[in-house]
Amino acid sequence: MSSINDPAVLFQGTTLEGPEIDRVTRTLGDLTDVFSDKDALAAMAADQKVYDVACYFPVADGTTAGLFFGITYIYPGKVGTEYFMTRGHFHQLRDRGEFYHCLEGEGMLILMDEDRQTRAEKMYPGSLHYIPGHTAHRTANTGNSMLVFSAFWPSDAGHDYQSISEKGFSGILVEQNGEPVLASK
Ligand code: PA5
Ligand code: NI
Known part of the structure; x- marks a missing residue:
């Protein structure tokens, strides 16, 4: 017996659609431990959106040898001089890698190894980023429009x-003279 089915999910342009898509929005109020300039943060609206994530989880979280797919949409903006960015994380299973692929906008992928050495890679439409295991990763929108990228992990x-919430990254991405600069924290 064979069958021909429609796909469970459509990924067209920057839009992920289907009944099985999980969506989450992070606001400034969710990210109070993330941004460095607490005074600037306190002066901004807590319900200001910073990023949305749409994910397709075709298998249960924790399944060995399965794959996940997600799209992240980071709004343009800054808290003080620090660009809007994602919370950032290590993978719980530290050796697991990930791909990011930039679809739209302008940004920076910030990477930190377990010795707390931080570096950044420019993101722009078409840029493909391999995130090795043992590497914390977060993305910042350095442009004036949405930064959109896909991820496979x-x-x-x-x-x-938790480790990022406790110690942060050793480098923060700030605007200096109109340019993104990776400054030590
Ligand atoms: O899997 C990933 O690394 C991404 O899909 C991120 O989860 C996404 O960019 C949001 O970032 P964070 O999970 O750090 O909030
Ligand atoms: Ni990840």
Whole structure:
């Protein structure tokens, strides 16, 4: 017996649609431990959106040898001089890698290894980024429009937000003279 089916999910342009898509929005109020300039943060609206994520999880979280797919949409903006960015995480299973592929906008992928060495890669439409295992990753929107990228990662990777929430990254991405600069924290 054979069958021909419609796909469960459509990914067209920058839009991920289907009944099985999980969506989450992070606001400034969710990210109070993330941005450095607490005074600037306190002066901004807590319900200001910073990023949305749409994910397709075809298998249960933690499944060995499965894959996950997600799109992240980061709004343009800054808290003080620091660009809007994602919370950032190591994978819980530290050796798990990930691909990011930039679809739209302008940004920076910030990477930190377990010795807390931080570096950044420019993101622009078409840029493909391999994130090796043992590497914390977060993305910042350095442009004036939405930054949109896709991500592919193993379904058993998990997210460790705790270590970043406690110690942050060793470098922060700030605007200096109109340019993004990776400054030590
Ligand atoms: O899997 C990933 O690394 C991404 O899909 C991120 O989860 C997404 O960009 C949001 O970032 P964070 O999970 O750090 O909030
Ligand atoms: Ni990840």
